[in-house]
Each structure stands twice: as structure tokens, then as C-alpha cells.
Amino acid sequence: MxxxxxxxxxxxxxxxxxxxxxxxxxxxxxxxxxxxxxxxxxxxxxxxxxxxxxxxxxxxxxxxxxxxxxxxxxxxxxxxxxxxxxxxRVQYYFVSFVISMVVTAIFYFFYYYKCKKEKQVKEQKIIARTASAQFDALKNQLDPHFLFNSLNVLTSLIEENPEQAMKFTTALSKVYRYVLEQKNKELVTVDEELAFAKTYMTLIKMRYEDSIIVKIPEKSVNPEAKVVPLSLQLLLENAVKHNRVTPTDKLIIEITEENDFLQVKNNLQEKQVIKKSSGVGLYNIHKRYELLTKKGVQISKTDDHFMVEIPVLTRRVEYVKSSADFLSDKKYARAKEHVEKLKAFYIHLFMYLVAIPFFIGFNLLSGSFPWAIFPIFGWGIGVLFHAADVHAWNPFLGQNWEERKIKKLMDREKSGL
Incomplete structure (x- = not known):
């Protein structure tokens, strides 16, 4: 002062x-x-x-x-x-205000830097675990027992009702076509999944006839809403597998959409079985959702009903199409993101360079104490960290240290499979 x-x-x-x-x-x-x-x-x-x-x-x-x-x-x-x-007077506020804004800007920048790094770690974690998650998903898309039973039903229908056998074969081909089409996708629209659920239940109803009552909505409330593919098939299969389905004990399954969740609910009439279920289907859905969102799969059970709620997402995420497509899309997305970061950095640098003479000039007019060095130095640190973020540079680890570390972790993950 x-x-x-x-x-x-x-x-x-x-x-x-x-x-x-x-x-x-x-x-x-x-x-x-x-x-x-x-x-x-x-x-x-x-x-x-x-x-x-x-x-x-x-x-x-x-x-x-x-x-x-x-x-x-x-x-x-x-x-x-x-x-x-x-x-x-307005001028009484200037010095305190400038110092406050510089400190606040640095504060926000550090939190932005932290969130950015956490997001990058999460994205790379998704990439590293996608192959394993997709392996589990493919393994559980269609239960071998379902395939075995479907072929048995088809064999009997060919002799007893050829017309019904033709319908059954058509429905079965649609089921497998859907499986092949969606096997490499992380998310599909709710409408696609609901349509598939109807086709799948057509097969089930041919086996159990009127012993199963299914209520499936025609369309989703939000056309852009998405879920994990084949999640409904796993949940419907679980309901049929773990409950008695007879003409006297009819199984009633209802699918509804509420509060950004897709609900699959059935009346509870559990089979008395000696072998305990492995629960692989629900675990598979849990793990795939963990990779995509913070929303979790919710399960509720009463004496009369069993219900599973899966989150409905509003953004499509496809991490794996094919090896070439994935690498191409990833490179484009990262290049686009890098350009945006460069633009933001140069704007930040320009504002900093313009502000320096302004600070110095006002300092010379306001007194002899060189207070201008504090906002210039503080803001300069922010610019330095911004440059380090844009160019993936670390003063201790060198250039492109993140990419080298990510590659090392992915190689280690690959060698462990």
C-alpha cells in the first residue's frame, strides 16, 4: 500500500x-x-x-x-x-475485487483441471474394461437352457403344428438377428429394446401358452431414451426361470417406465430348486451400467412381487463398433477435443497478456507498492497449468506422460486376460 x-x-x-x-x-x-x-x-x-x-x-x-x-x-x-x-467510491473496490477474482479464477481452474483428469481416467477405464464387459455380456445374452428348450419346442411343433413352427422359427431368427446387431453396442434405444422384448416373449409364450401374461408398452416416453442392450431379455428370462409357470400359477410380467427407470415387475412364485442361481445375469447388467453411469440398477422384493429397475439414459455411448471404427472415432473425438482446448487456451493467454499492462498501469497510478505482481504472478500460474493441460505436459514426467501411462496400463490389462 x-x-x-x-x-x-x-x-x-x-x-x-x-x-x-x-x-x-x-x-x-x-x-x-x-x-x-x-x-x-x-x-x-x-x-x-x-x-x-x-x-x-x-x-x-x-x-x-x-x-x-x-x-x-x-x-x-x-x-x-x-x-x-x-x-x-467505485475505485475503493478495484484492488480487492481484482485480487479476489484472480484467486477465484485459479480456484476454479484447479477444480476444472481435477475434474478433467478424473473424466479422462474414467474414459480410459471404460476403454480398458470394455472387452471384458462385452465378453460377459455375450456369454449371458442367451442362456444355453433357453436355446436348448427353444429347439425342443421347435422340434415338437414341426410335427404337431407346422404353421406354428414357422412362426416360432421366424421369431427365433429375429431374436438372434437382434443379438448379432446389438452385441457391440453399449446402449440402444428403449423402443428397440421393447420391440425385442415382445419378440422374445413370443417365443416364451409359445412354450408356456397362456400361463404367462406380459404387459409391454408400445413406445418409450422419450424417443431418445436408451438402455443397455439385451437387459430386458435377461430380466424376462430370470423371471421365467425362477418362478413357477403353470395354468394354475400364471406368471404376470409388467414393463413400465417411470422416473428415468425402466421397471420389470413380476408376481413372485418362486420355484423350489436345490441348486442356487448364480445371479450372473443381474451381475452382468450391474457391471455394464457401472461403466456408463453413476445411476445404479435397483432391485426390490416383497412377499408378492419382484422388481428390477434399470436406468434410462439420454445420451448414446458406443465405445466399441469394430477395432477400426473405434480407433477412428476415438481419434476424431480426441482431435476435436484438443482443438477446443487449444482455442480456450489461446483466448486465456490473450486475456492474460492484455491484462498485464493494465495491472502495471493502474499500479503506477495508485501508489509505489508493486501490488500488481501478485495478480500477474497468480494468473500466470493459471496460464502455465492451462498450457500443461492442453499439451499433456508435466514438468516432472515430461511430454505426453498421460498417453504413455495409459498405454502401459492397457498393455498390462491385455497381458492379464
Missing amino acids: GRPINLDEDLLYEYGLNIMYTVILYMFNNVVYIYFWKKYKDRLFSTAHLSRAIAGGIGVSILGIFLCRLLEAIFIEGETFSIFIAGE
């Missing part, structure tokens, strides 16, 4: 004043950050949401500075409120 530093009461006073500004501004901005983080989570760093958070930070910073100045004037200087208001 242009004054000499002496170890006296004035220094203690200035220190206490700075602590008051620091604590109040931190608490105000922290409230804003916590609010937006709880509301948007990892979507906070999109342009629209981050703009609202920054605007909120600016608002509370101005309010915090006003409150600090008010406390200083009334409780320390002994001024009245009217005298304080009359003497307020």
Missing part, C-alpha cells in the same frame, strides 16, 4: 484487516461454488453453467468487499452508516 513496514500495532491492524477480507470473501465465494457444484456436478464446467457460477462469484465478491468495508468503517473507524455511504 506504499507505506514502510514497521513491527508495530499498525502492522497487526493491517494483518487483521487482510484476514477479515480473506475469510469473508472465501466464505462468500465458497457458498456459491458449493451451490453450483451440488446443482450441476461435473457439468459445472460447461460454458453456460460456468458463466453463471462466475457471475455469482462476482456478485458475492462485491457484496463481501462492501461488507468488509462497512465493518471496518463502523466498528473500527467509528463512522456512521450515512457517512460511510456518502464517502464510498
Whole structure:
């Protein structure tokens, strides 16, 4: 502030004043950050949401500075409120506001950097585990017992009812066609899955006739909604496998869509079997959803009903089409993301370079103490970390250290299969 530093009461006073500004501004901005983080989570760093958070930070910073100045004037200087208001000027807020905004920007940048790295780790984890997850999915798409029983039904129908046998063969071919079409997809539309469920239950009803009642909606509430492929088949198969299905004990299965979940519910009439179920089907669905979303598969059981709820997602994610397609799509997505990061970095660098002479000029006009070095230095650190993020550079590990580490982990995963 242009004054000499002496170890006296004035220094203690200035220190206490700075602590008051620091604590109040931190608490105000922290409230804003916590609010937006709880509301948007990892979507906070999109342009629209981050703009609202920054605007909120600016608002509370101005309010915090006003409150600090008010406390200083009334409780320390002994001024009245009217005298304080009359003497307020915009320039009194500038230095505190700039320092607050620089610190807040660095704070947001570090959290952005952290979230970005967590997202990259999650994406690479999905890539590394997709092959294993798809192996389990293919293994459990169609139970061998279902195939064996279907062929037995077909054999008997050929002799007893050739027309019904033709319908059965057509439905069975549709089931296998769907399996082959969807085997490499992470998500399919709910409408596709519902249509497949109807075809699949056509086969089941040919075997059990009127002993099964199935209620399946015609369309999804949201045409863009998606689920894990063949999840309904596994759940329907489980319901038939683990419950008595007779003309006297009819199995009633109902599929509904509610609160972003697809519900498969059946009346409970469990078979008395000696061999315990392995639960591989439900485990397979659980693991595939864990790779795609934080929403979990929910299971509820009462004395009368058993229900499984699978999350309905609104964004299509296809991680594996074929080896060539996957690599091509991944390279394009990463190149596009890198271009966006470069654009953001150059805008950030330009704003920093423009702000430096402004800080220096205002410092020269306001006093002899070189306070401008603090925002310039703090902002410069932010620019440095931004450059490190864009160019995948680490001062300790070197260039492209992330790619080298990811390749090493994926090679280790591959060798362990």
C-alpha cells in the first residue's frame, strides 16, 4: 500500500484487516461454488453453467468487499452508516475485487483441471474394461437352457403344428438377428429394446401358452431414451426361470417406465430348486451400467412381487463398433477435443497478456507498492497449468506422460486376460 513496514500495532491492524477480507470473501465465494457444484456436478464446467457460477462469484465478491468495508468503517473507524455511504467510491473496490477474482479464477481452474483428469481416467477405464464387459455380456445374452428348450419346442411343433413352427422359427431368427446387431453396442434405444422384448416373449409364450401374461408398452416416453442392450431379455428370462409357470400359477410380467427407470415387475412364485442361481445375469447388467453411469440398477422384493429397475439414459455411448471404427472415432473425438482446448487456451493467454499492462498501469497510478505482481504472478500460474493441460505436459514426467501411462496400463490389462 506504499507505506514502510514497521513491527508495530499498525502492522497487526493491517494483518487483521487482510484476514477479515480473506475469510469473508472465501466464505462468500465458497457458498456459491458449493451451490453450483451440488446443482450441476461435473457439468459445472460447461460454458453456460460456468458463466453463471462466475457471475455469482462476482456478485458475492462485491457484496463481501462492501461488507468488509462497512465493518471496518463502523466498528473500527467509528463512522456512521450515512457517512460511510456518502464517502464510498467505485475505485475503493478495484484492488480487492481484482485480487479476489484472480484467486477465484485459479480456484476454479484447479477444480476444472481435477475434474478433467478424473473424466479422462474414467474414459480410459471404460476403454480398458470394455472387452471384458462385452465378453460377459455375450456369454449371458442367451442362456444355453433357453436355446436348448427353444429347439425342443421347435422340434415338437414341426410335427404337431407346422404353421406354428414357422412362426416360432421366424421369431427365433429375429431374436438372434437382434443379438448379432446389438452385441457391440453399449446402449440402444428403449423402443428397440421393447420391440425385442415382445419378440422374445413370443417365443416364451409359445412354450408356456397362456400361463404367462406380459404387459409391454408400445413406445418409450422419450424417443431418445436408451438402455443397455439385451437387459430386458435377461430380466424376462430370470423371471421365467425362477418362478413357477403353470395354468394354475400364471406368471404376470409388467414393463413400465417411470422416473428415468425402466421397471420389470413380476408376481413372485418362486420355484423350489436345490441348486442356487448364480445371479450372473443381474451381475452382468450391474457391471455394464457401472461403466456408463453413476445411476445404479435397483432391485426390490416383497412377499408378492419382484422388481428390477434399470436406468434410462439420454445420451448414446458406443465405445466399441469394430477395432477400426473405434480407433477412428476415438481419434476424431480426441482431435476435436484438443482443438477446443487449444482455442480456450489461446483466448486465456490473450486475456492474460492484455491484462498485464493494465495491472502495471493502474499500479503506477495508485501508489509505489508493486501490488500488481501478485495478480500477474497468480494468473500466470493459471496460464502455465492451462498450457500443461492442453499439451499433456508435466514438468516432472515430461511430454505426453498421460498417453504413455495409459498405454502401459492397457498393455498390462491385455497381458492379464
